Each structure stands twice: as C-alpha cells, then as structure tokens.
Amino acid sequence: MNKSLITSVFVFFLSLSSVIADPGDATKVYALNLSSWNSAKVDIKVVDQYGSIVFEEVVVGGTKMRSYKFSDLPRGSYTIQVSDSQRMVKYPIQITNLGIVEGSNAKEVFKPSFKISKQQGLFNVLALNERVKISIADEAGEVFFQEQIKNKSTVNRSYDLSKLPAGSYAMTVVVGDEVFEYPFIK
Numbered sequence: 001m002n003k004s005l006i007t008s009v010f011v012f013f014l015s016l017s018s019v020i021a022d023p024g025d026a027t028k029v030y031a032l033n034l035s036s037w038n039s040a041k042v043d044i045k046v047v048d049q050y051g052s053i054v055f056e057e058v059v060v061g062g063t064k065m066r067s068y069k070f071s072d073l074p075r076g077s078y079t080i081q082v083s084d085s086q087r088m089v090k091y092p093i094q095i096t097n098l099g100i101v102e103g104s105n106a107k108e109v110f111k112p113s114f115k116i117s118k119q120q121g122l123f124n125v126l127a128l129n130e131r132v133k134i135s136i137a138d139e140a141g142e143v144f145f146q147e148q149i150k151n152k153s154t155v156n157r158s159y160d161l162s163k164l165p166a167g168s169y170a171m172t173v174v175v176g177d178e179v180f181e182y183p184f185i186k
Contacts, residue, residue, distance in 0.1 A: 039084035049077040121159040130176035
C-alpha cells in the first residue's frame with residue numbers, strides 16, 4: 001500500500017471520530033429552527049434557572065437551522081430565548097442525565113415600540129390580552145407617570161412629555177412577566 005493512501009485512510013478515521021461522539025452527547029444536542037424569523041439579525045440566549053445567561057449568540061443572515069451541544073451544561077432548567085427587534089420567544093428545556101426534554105409551552109411576547117420627540121412619546125404593543133404596565137421615571141427613580149392596561153389585544157398611547165423637566169428618563173413597560181426599558185433624554 002502506498003504511503004499517501006495510508007495517510008488518507010488515517011485522516012478519514014480521525015475526522016470520523018469527531019463526528020461519532022459519545023452516544024450520550026447526541027441526546028444533548030438541541031436543534032433550533034429559525035425559519036419563522038425573517039429578521040436580518042436574531043439574538044439567541046440560553047438562560048439558566050437563576051436568570052444567568054450561559055450562552056449568547058447573534059445570528060446574522062439567512063441561517064434557518066442551528067444546533068447547540070449542551071453536554072457541558074449541568075442538569076437543570078433552562079430557557080432558550082430567541083428574539084429580534086419585534087418579538088421574543090422563550091422555549092423552556094430541561095437537561096437531564098438522559099438528554100434534553102423540551103417544555104410544551106413556548107411563550108411568545110411582542111416587544112413594545114416607543115418613539116420620542118421633545119414633546120411627545122408614542123407607544124404601541126401587541127399585548128394579546130396580557131396585562132401591560134407603563135411608567136415613566138427619571139434617573140433618580142421618581143415616577144412621573146404610570147398606567148396599567150388589562151384585556152386589550154393592542155395598546156397604543158401618546159404621552160405628552162412637554163411638562164417634564166429636562167433630564168434623563170426611562171419608560172418601563174411590563175407585558176405579562178416581561179420587562180422592557182427604554183431610556184430617553186428630554
């Protein structure tokens with residue numbers, strides 16, 4: 001047998017060994033389908049049960065399928081958060097000794113939009129009958145405005161900001177259990 005053929009066969013088996021990993025690892029691979037995300041940029045985070053981000057990635061372009069190997073993560077509850085500028089979907093998973101168990105209830109939340117001028121703040125969100133809380137506070141935490149809206153599919157508001165003194169502010173919007181904060185300067 002010639003030397004180049006032996007080298008080629010050896011290289012083939014080395015590359016094959018990286019594909020055929022421990023069978024236990026194969027059950028800790030999570031496939032994420034991004035075909036319903038039409039944005040140019042999609043953010044992906046894996047959050048543990050304590051709220052710490054254990055993995056983060058920004059996917060740019062038309063990638064529709066992603067796979068993630070979670071064999072290094074300890075057993076426990078995690079959430080895979082996929083978001084773009086308009087919405088966020090949370091997929092609950094459990095990592096066990098046997099692999100990954102998907103939760104049955106992915107939660108989708110639409111992000112609020114907020115546009116500000118010197119005199120007016122325009123706000124809207126697709127609330128889907130979730131409770132919505134809106135507040136505007138300065139950087140010291142003094143609340144200048146707050147409102148709670150229930151049982152509306154959409155919420156559209158225009159806020160008069162002309163009476164606010166010059167300074168730094170934040171509009172905090174709570175949709176269901178999700179909190180969004182929009183800082184602005186007047």
